[in-house]
Amino acid sequence: MASFTLLVTQSPFQTDAHLQAMDFARAIYRSGHCLNRVFFYQDAVLCANTRIQAPQGQAGIADAWAQCAGEYGFPLQLCIANAIRRGMVNEQENERYQLDGATVVEPFELCGLGEMAEAVSQSDRVVQF
Numbered sequence: 001m002a003s004f005t006l007l008v009t010q011s012p013f014q015t016d017a018h019l020q021a022m023d024f025a026r027a028i029y030r031s032g033h034c035l036n037r038v039f040f041y042q043d044a045v046l047c048a049n050t051r052i053q054a055p056q057g058q059a060g061i062a063d064a065w066a067q068c069a070g071e072y073g074f075p076l077q078l079c080i081a082n083a084i085r086r087g088m089v090n091e092q093e094n095e096r097y098q099l100d101g102a103t104v105v106e107p108f109e110l111c112g113l114g115e116m117a118e119a120v121s122q123s124d125r126v127v128q129f
Contacts, residue, residue: 011043048108
């Protein structure tokens, strides 16, 4: 059994990388392998922004990720530096920077690059989308 980490770097609004990553995550489990986490870096963090809404009648990418992660039990981690640079904060960072409200959707969590380094060391494979 192999263990994987997915690294998503593409904006959810310019490519279908997020949908491909979710399909790959499901395939990992169907094949009997393990997914340690999905780490969102660069513009990929935008998928968890509460202030970006999907067009009427369409499911949001954050909801799709949350459903996939809930079904299989893996964490969704956003690079904290990339998120803050794009105006995205959780409750803790909201208080720290004295902003007008958290903008990160649950169950996404803010993490440093140390989390990604740990994932690389604990995974057999890292796949980037």
